[in-house]
Amino acid sequence: MSVSPAHPLELVAAVAANGVIGRAGALAWHLPDDLRHFKQLTLGHAVIMGRRTFDSIGKPLPGRRSIVVSRSLLQSPHPQVELAPSLEDAMKLATDGGKPMFVIGGAEIYELAMPHARKMHLTELDDAIDGDVFFPNWDRRAWKLARQQYHGRDDRHAMSFRFCTYERL
Secondary structure, three states: OOOEOOEOEEEEEEEOOOOEEEEOOEOOOOOHHHHHHHHHHHOOOEEEEEHHHHHHHOOOOOOOEEEEEOOOOOOOOOOOEEEEOOHHHHHHHHOOOOOOEEEOOOHHHHHHHHHHEEEEEEEEEOOOOOOOEEOOOOOHHHEEEEEEEEEOOEOOEOOOEEEEEEEEO
16 A cells, blocks of 8 residues: 555654654653644544554543554454554544544554655654654655744743654655
8 A cells, every 4th residue: 555645644743852752651751732733633533553552542532533553452442442453454444535544653553654654743852852662764855844833942841842744755
C-alpha cells in the first residue's frame, strides 16, 4: 500500500531534540499546549496506535475512533476499541470517506506507517530528554516543512517547542 488520497494517513508525535518520544511506557514530559494541539488535530478522526501506546493511555480517546494494532491480542483491550492484526488492516478499518486517519504511536507503528504517510505533525522539542523510545529516523529530503509555530518556555511549559507540519514531496 502506498501513499494515496484513499488512505490519507498522517503521523502525530512529540519528539525531543534527540529523537525521544517516551520513557518507561509514558510521555517523558508534560506540555499542556501540545496535548491541546494533539486533541484539535485528532478529534473526530480515527487514531491508530500500537498496544503499548494504548496501555500507556489506558482508555479510548474521547471523540475519536481508537484502533489498536497488535499481533498478540486475541480480543480488544476495551469494548470501545477496535483491534487490527496489522497496520494495513487498521488503515482499512479507519478509512472514512477520505478523512485523515492519524497514527499516534509508538515507535514500531510509526516505523511501519512512515512509507504510507502523507503528512507528519511533529511537536519538536528544543531540548534532549532521557528516554527509551525513539521516533524513527526519516529522510528530511522527502518532506517539506509546510507550517511551523514556535512556543517558548513559560510557567506551564518547562521547555520550548515548535508545532511543525511536514508534507511528503
